[in-house]
Structures are given as structure tokens and as C-alpha cells.
Amino acid sequence: MTKRLSPRSFTAPSVALILVLTVVWMTFPEEIPFWRSLAIVTAWGGSGLLAANLVLMVREPHIARQLGGLESMYRWHHRSGMIAYLLLLCHPLALALNGWVEAPQLAWQTLVPWAQSWPLWLGWAALVLLMFGLAATFAVRLPYRRWRAFHFALGLGVVLALAHVYALLGGADTLVLLIVVTGVALGWRLIASDLGMASHPYRVTQVVRQTGGMIEALLSPCAAAITVAPGQFVLVAFGDGKTYRGCGEYHPFTVSGIEADGGLRIGIKALGACSQRLQSLEPEVLVRLQGPFGTFLSGSLSGSPFAQQLWIAGGVGITPFMAALRAHACIWPTTLIYLFRKEADAAFLDELTALATTDPQFELLTDASDKELPDFPELLGKIGQITAREVYICGPIPMVEALLPLLREMGVAEESIHFERFDFR
């Protein structure tokens, strides 16, 4: 994620806003009681946001570029989903209050499912599924595979919500619009992305063990290669090999090297069940690859305006910088601070040390810290002209969060700080 706001940063929220405003405008109630009007507006507003939420979940490189990047899309996917949920919680409560105006008992009669017919049961089922799906979404300790399965409940919740509206209203124009948008977005995501119809076939041609808990795999294209720039990431699903059994699900990996023949190197650290299994990856395994995504380092490589670089990498966060350093010699004077727990855990360290001796523009600083976080003030104090530098950070969230206030305190301009972290849950 880069901090600099480009016009495209506003594209993803604009898509959500336009869709929800269109839907509310098309269905805005007139001359009916306040609470009932509120119920109608929250229902359509929530439904419009759910449809926008699904559009922002589509994982397609061209669309992601138009919408300000996959990270921005996912951020607004989360926000639109949450706002939709809040609006949809208000919908039954506003209906109940509409009944309350007449008689308190009528409020309960409006809500209670056993006094209703199946179209309203659909509404309740949709709301409960959204509730359950969101609860699972926020359960950060849930293993990824189970988390992902529960997350699908949200998609089913959206379908039931639209079925609820259809059962009540029939094929109203606004509903048809929402069904089409939802159907295309869900279908695209499931068929093109999750089932891999739009993925690129690659195969593993080399596996290099970097450290005890990290390998680097070389993926070579089986058909046309995709064009990737240093700093970008791809989504990769590994299949089976002679002895290796892939987990088959897509995970994001930052490219650590780009070969002349279109081959891509990716660093895989054992962080979860799937990446742990990947440590025994073997050549000839077929992979499905989607991407590329992301714009991290794009400013540092395009070369305008002139700026010295400060790159800060923590652990596996070294990979985008490796791709840039392997692609060509540094364009600008560049200092890389590489942070790791202990030297045995530091992937690419020998290669980086060799690069620092051959490239006069490149300086390498390393820090092995067994503590939770290294002494950042001391480390950054070693950097000359820090306010004149473009700073790129890639690493664990606690590291990024510790560095940001410190850099601002040291006078680094907000627009000169760029950071990347994977948070695709």
C-alpha cells in the first residue's frame, strides 16, 4: 500500500457511492410515515452497498488498476460491507418502530418470524447469515481455510437478501439492477478467480531453500508470461506434484525476481498451514497464477523526481526489494535496512552483501534483533539526509506501525512514506 493519494484512490469508494445513491434515488419513498421511509431507505441503501461490496471483491488485474489497486479495493470491500450491515440492522428495527407508532405489540409482531411468511424468513435468514459471516470475518485467530469457508456465508447472505426483496416486490427495476450487478460480480469472482478460469498456467522449475523457514520458487510460464514489475505481487495456487500435495488455494506472494524468459521468483515463508506445506514444494508442480497486482516501488523505479531512497524490510518483506535489486543496479542512492530475528533466518543475505559491494549506489544495513522490535530511533539515526529520502517499508504490521510515527517525527513528509502489508482477510 502506498500512502500517496492519487485520483484513483477515490475510484473504489466512488463506485460504491454511485451504486448506492442510484439505488436509493430510484426507490426513494414519498408521502409515507417516517419510520417506514427509513426502513425502505436503509434496506435499499444496504442492498446497494452489498452489491458494491461484491464488485470490490472481483480479483482482476485490469479492474484493480482502474479501481486504485487491489489493496484499495479490499479496504473499501471491508468498509462497504460493514456500512451495509449497519444499514440492514436498522431496516427491521425501523419497520418495528413504524408498528410501534400504532401499538407497541405491533412492533414485536413485525419482527417475530413465526408471525410472518417465508419472504420475511428469507430476510431474517439473510441478516443472521451476514451476522455469522462477519463474526467469522473478525475472528482473526481462525485458521485461514476455515475463515475462508465461513466468509462464503456472507455471499450466501447477499443472495438471500436479494431473494427476500424479490419475494416481496417481484422484478422491480432497481432489484433487477442489483441482481445483475451481484450476479456478474459473484460469478466472475467464483468462476474466473476462485475456480481459476482466468488464471495463467505456470510450473515450478526450481526450488531454493533460503533459510530454515523460507524457500524461493522459480515459476516458469507454460503459455504466455504475464508482465510483472518489481514490487508487485501475484496470487498463486499450487497443484500436486509427484510427492507434493498442494493446498490448491490462492495466496499472495510478492515477486522476488523476474527472469528474462518471463519466469517469476517468489519467496515463501512458513507462516500458516499452506505455506508450511509449501516448504516441501518440488519442481514440476503446476501452479495457477493471477495478477500482477500492486504499485509498491513503482515510484522508486520510474525515477521522477530525483530522490534518494530508504528501503526498510522486515523478514519476508525483503522480497519486493530483492526483485528491484535483481532487475538492475540502483537508479538512485539507496540504503536498505534489513531487519531479521537472527542471521540464520535472513533470506538472501549473501546475495545482498554481494550486491552492496558491486553497486556503488547501494548501501546495506542489517539488524538482528531477538527482541520484539529493534531500536528504531538508533537505526534511523544512522541514515543521512533522511528528510530528503523516499521511504519504502515492507514487513510485519507491528514494524510498520512502529516506524510510521517515528519517521513523521523525524520530519519525513507524509507523501514520501510508502508501505506495503498484506491484509487480505
Place this chain on the structure above:
Amino acid sequence: MRKLFIISTVIFWLAVAGFWLADLYMTTIPVTDVSPVVEPAAKGYLLAEVAGHAKQDDCWMAIEGSVYDFTTYLPDHPSAPELILPWCGKEATQAWQTKNKGRAHSSRANQLLEKYRIGTLR
């Protein structure tokens, strides 16, 4: 965002529980007035008279032997206007019993119906 989810969900269920308690413990009909209510004799209408009220701003329907004036209710009806408007001025029992997807109206709708009754069908 996690906190917002938890807080909003808790508030929602507390509100639902509040409506349930209100249903249990609150009374709305004043019990002081115990004088017997004498229901006026229901007025009878011919279907031809009902047919004269077939517009959005003047909508009567005949359902299961009774005549209803739904003019003020139409804006509140959950379905799209094009589903209910064609039944204005008509014998709408079948539409009432099957709606547009072959299902009956809810018990709450039954309660609401009485509010709009203006007489019987002759």
C-alpha cells in the same frame, strides 16, 4: 471495525429484546372505557359500486365477502404498485389468498385488513 460490529450487533439484539418485552408487558388499549361498543350494521355494496373505485387515489377491493377501502394504505404496501393497483375496484379474494407467488398473506396482514373494512359485498 471489529468493535463497531460487536457494538452494533449487541445494540440490535437489545432493541429486539426491548420490543419483545414491550409486547409482553405493555398495554395499548385503554381499559377504563368499559362501555359496550355497539357495532353499526355493516353497509352493503354491490361489486358494481366497488368497480367505481379503481384508481390509485380511490381504491376499493372486495375480499372474502367484505369491502375494503385501501386508498390510504396503498403507499404502505410492500410490493411494487403495479402488483396491487390492477386489483383496485375488483373482487380480489384470489389475489389476497395467493398473492403473486401462490402464498397467503401473513397473520399481521390479516390484522391490518380489518382496519380498512368499510362494509360487506352484496
